[in-house]
Amino acid sequence: MNPHRRSPWVVAASILVYFFLYAPIVILILYSFNASKTNIKFEGFITEYSDRVQMQGSAVVASPCGPFHWYCDLTKNSNVMGATKNTLTIAVVATIVATIIGTMAALALQRYDFKIKPFSQLALYIPIVIPEIVMGIGILSLFSQAFGWINDAFHLTGNARLALGIGTVTVSHIAFMIPFVTLVVQARLQGFDKSFEEAAMDLGANEWITFWRVTFPTILPGILSGALLAFTLSLDDFVITFFTNGPGSTTLPIYVYGLLRRIISPQVNALSTVWILIVFTAVMILQWIQSRESKTVKA
Amino acid sequence: MLKRLRESKSMQGTFLALPTTLWMFVLLIIPLILTLIVSFGKRSPDGNVIYTFSFDNYARLIGISHTCADGSATCFDPLYINILWRSLTLAFNTTVVVILMAYPLSYFIARAKPAQRNIYLFMVLIPLWTNFVIRVYAWMMLLRKEGAINIIIGWVASLLHLPFTPLEMLYTPGAVLVGMVYEFLPFMILPIYTSLEKIDGSLYEAAADLGANAVRTFLRVTLPLSMPGVVAGTILVFVPVMGTFVVSDLLGGKQVILVGNLIQRQFLDARDPAFGSAASLILMVMTLIVTYFYTRKFGFGEEIVAA
Numbered sequence: 001m002n003p004h005r006r007s008p009w010v011v012a013a014s015i016l017v018y019f020f021l022y023a024p025i026v027i028l029i030l031y032s033f034n035a036s037k038t039n040i041k042f043e044g045f046i047t048e049y050s051d052r053v054q055m056q057g058s059a060v061v062a063s064p065c066g067p068f069h070w071y072c073d074l075t076k077n078s079n080v081m082g083a084t085k086n087t088l089t090i091a092v093v094a095t096i097v098a099t100i101i102g103t104m105a106a107l108a109l110q111r112y113d114f115k116i117k118p119f120s121q122l123a124l125y126i127p128i129v130i131p132e133i134v135m136g137i138g139i140l141s142l143f144s145q146a147f148g149w150i151n152d153a154f155h156l157t158g159n160a161r162l163a164l165g166i167g168t169v170t171v172s173h174i175a176f177m178i179p180f181v182t183l184v185v186q187a188r189l190q191g192f193d194k195s196f197e198e199a200a201m202d203l204g205a206n207e208w209i210t211f212w213r214v215t216f217p218t219i220l221p222g223i224l225s226g227a228l229l230a231f232t233l234s235l236d237d238f239v240i241t242f243f244t245n246g247p248g249s250t251t252l253p254i255y256v257y258g259l260l261r262r263i264i265s266p267q268v269n270a271l272s273t274v275w276i277l278i279v280f281t282a283v284m285i286l287q288w289i290q291s292r293e294s295k296t297v298k299a
Numbered sequence: 300m301l302k303r304l305r306e307s308k309s310m311q312g313t314f315l316a317l318p319t320t321l322w323m324f325v326l327l328i329i330p331l332i333l334t335l336i337v338s339f340g341k342r343s344p345d346g347n348v349i350y351t352f353s354f355d356n357y358a359r360l361i362g363i364s365h366t367c368a369d370g371s372a373t374c375f376d377p378l379y380i381n382i383l384w385r386s387l388t389l390a391f392n393t394t395v396v397v398i399l400m401a402y403p404l405s406y407f408i409a410r411a412k413p414a415q416r417n418i419y420l421f422m423v424l425i426p427l428w429t430n431f432v433i434r435v436y437a438w439m440m441l442l443r444k445e446g447a448i449n450i451i452i453g454w455v456a457s458l459l460h461l462p463f464t465p466l467e468m469l470y471t472p473g474a475v476l477v478g479m480v481y482e483f484l485p486f487m488i489l490p491i492y493t494s495l496e497k498i499d500g501s502l503y504e505a506a507a508d509l510g511a512n513a514v515r516t517f518l519r520v521t522l523p524l525s526m527p528g529v530v531a532g533t534i535l536v537f538v539p540v541m542g543t544f545v546v547s548d549l550l551g552g553k554q555v556i557l558v559g560n561l562i563q564r565q566f567l568d569a570r571d572p573a574f575g576s577a578a579s580l581i582l583m584v585m586t587l588i589v590t591y592f593y594t595r596k597f598g599f600g601e602e603i604v605a606a
Contacts, residue, residue, distance in 0.1 A: 014408075120316045
């Protein structure tokens with residue numbers, strides 16, 4: 001019996017599910033080349049577009065960027081550029097912090113016994129079983145209470161007043177990233193052969209050198225995939241950011257959400273397409289690291 | 300101090316785990332406690348919280364209303380009970396549909412040749428990492444009156460010379476269900492795949508040798524062994540569906556109000572954080588009860604990490 005034999009029903013169902021997963025994305029990308037400014041109907045690929053919002057009728061205007069008109073438009077949109085900068089700043093800073101302290105926690109939980117261990121472990125599992133909105137409004141309450149007290153106690157005024165912004169978003173992102181980093185690194189540590197460390201110690205290396213020369217290089221792929229996972233989670237996050245951002249700290253998902261409630265422009269599609277390409281590249285890198293990792297494990 | 304740190308394993312562990320534990324304490328445990336405290340409070344006229352100890356917010360959620368049409372002091376108003384019930388049934392329906400769609404695909408991937416499996420899995424990951432909000436937007440484009448689905452149905456109808464009026468699909472409960480299924484489908488595929496992939500091929504051979512047909516093998520071997528994956532996937536789907544407000548907001552309009560939308564409005568438009576906190580605690584307790592009984596019945600292992 002061939003273990004790879006699958007019933008035609010399974011194959012047909014799988015093709016349908018893949019179609020379901022991809023059809024919306026294909027349509028989304030297609031509409032980013034839409035000649036219609038209102039983006040209600042697909043009016044063909046853009047080479048020139050009718051500027052019918054400003055002018056009655058259809059004044060046809062040639063687009064300098066050809067079919068990529070909406071992509072060019074994006075770069076001129078200062079809101080999009082600002083939101084991109086915020087999104088990346090938050091993701092980079094939060095990823096670095098979460099990766100470092102999450103890896104430390106993974107080492108502690110995997111290798112050591114200590115008093116607060118059960119508490120640490122519990123705190124890392126809670127975000128998985130409670131809805132994100134509960135965490136989001138909790139953090140919002142915390143910041144508004146704490147900032148209120150601090151502002152009053154120190155009589156802070158004007159720009160010195162503590163308020164929601166990039167800082168609060170970053171700190172909150174770190175909180176929901178840590179459990180994921182820790183889980184991924186812990187999984188990597190579980191497959192780690194301790195005899196390498198023992199050999200290094202026998203040869204006279206102290207714990208510090210053993211860690212940096214033996215342990216760290218071995219778990220590095222796990223740390224990197226944990227970091228990349230955390231990075232993509234930060235880029236993707238909507239709920240936590242929604243409740244913790246303030247004026248000037250709008251991220252791309254928040255910006256897109258705001259747009260969707262008012263107008264729909266092919267610009268949003270162009271933005272989405274660029275986004276998909278960037279995340280696609282990131283996931284490719286992640287896959288590449290993981291495949292290299294599985295090869296070294298086999299070797 | 301440093302010497303003690305070098306010698307005590309326990310202190311080293313505490314030291315390593317301390318930043319994470321503190322961070323999670325300040326940004327997870329304290330906010331949950333604060334939410335509990337706020338939920339007993341009252342709304343001040345300027346939209347802040349007056350700290351009291353009253354169960355009024357919870358009473359309001361289970362239907363005890365003080366603004367009655369007939370002028371009496373208290374009456375029953377099922378508004379919020381209905382919202383909670385709607386969220387619960389939607390989360391249940393979404394989970395069932397997602398399992399039915401994810402299972403065949405996971406099985407297909409798990410039985411593929413090893414070299415192909417990563418490619419098929421990768422194809423599941425790409426939509427997952429397309430931004431959450433963007434995925435909802437894609438469905439807005441498909442479901443609109445002038446959207447792609449109506450265009451295709453209209454085109455087929457015109458070929459068959461049938462009369463056709465575009466369907467109103469956006470801003471209906473069905474649209475919200477489709478959106479939720481689309482958002483969370485990959486979270487079911489990955490854990491089911493993980494548990495299916497672990498099944499030893501010789502078990503299938505043994506079942507076949509003992510005379511079991513394909514259906515019997517599936518029911519007696521494959522399905523029971525894949526249950527940990529289904530359970531892990533259910534938690535990964537059920538919990539976020541219960542709390543999401545973006546999908547219902549953009550695809551359901553004002554037609555479909557879920558507990559997530561209710562909470563969000565209390566914090567932004569209605570400015571009643573105390574009531575919103577009570578609602579969010581009820582939401583948390585509901586999801587914890589469901590996941591607790593569900594995992595106690597079936598148990599789940601490392602599959603939850605797979606996603």
